[in-house]
Amino acid sequence: MFTLTHEGDVIGTSRLERGDPAVFSVSGIFNNVGGPETLAAWMRSINGKEEDNIVYIDLQAPFKLVDAYGDTLTFSAGTLIAIPDEEEAFLDIEGLTEEDYRTHFRRHLAEL
Numbered sequence: 160m161f162t163l164t165h166e167g168d169v170i171g172t173s174r175l176e177r178g179d180p181a182v183f184s185v186s187g188i189f190n191n192v193g194g195p196e197t198l199a200a201w202m203r204s205i206n207g208k209e210e211d212n213i214v215y216i217d218l219q220a221p222f223k224l225v226d227a228y229g230d231t232l233t234f235s236a237g238t239l240i241a242i243p244d245e246e247e248a249f250l251d252i253e254g255l256t257e258e259d260y261r262t263h264f265r266r267h268l269a270e271l
Contacts, residue, residue: 161232161263163189163239163250165205166221170239171198173250178267183255185264189239189248198248199241207239215240224252232259 163170171191178185191198199207199214207216218224218237225231235254242248261268 160227162225163218164223164225170201170222171248171250175250175252175264178260178264180260180264180268182253183257183260184251184253185255185260185267186249186251189241189250191248195241195246195248196243198239199243202239202241212244213240213242218252226263232256232263234259 160172161175162172171189173187173189175185175187177187189198202214202216203209205216207214209215216239218234218239222237222239223231224234224237232252233256234252237250237252240249240251255264
């Protein structure tokens with residue numbers, strides 16, 4: 160399980176169950192207290208963007224992705240997405256370091 164934080168506050172978690180080892184990217188269903196509607200409202204409050212009832216925000220500092228041990232994973236880009244009408248939320252992470260990918264997503268590599 161991976162945790163997304165913003166300014167040190169926990170936003171939610173994801174298993175990051177899907178991945179593309181060729182570009183060291185992962186994605187998965189995002190779980191947060193209050194669900195996608197609450198997540199969308201929060202993202203709007205910190206300048207998230209909205210298009211066709213989909214709310215999203217690019218993950219830059221002060222967002223951090225941490226593993227179950229509290230270690231921070233390094234990535235180059237990411238997006239948090241909430242779709243309140245469909246009661247879904249997703250986390251997409253791109254450009255993980257090769258070391259982080261090999262450490263945390265061996266299963267994705269094994270599926271090649």
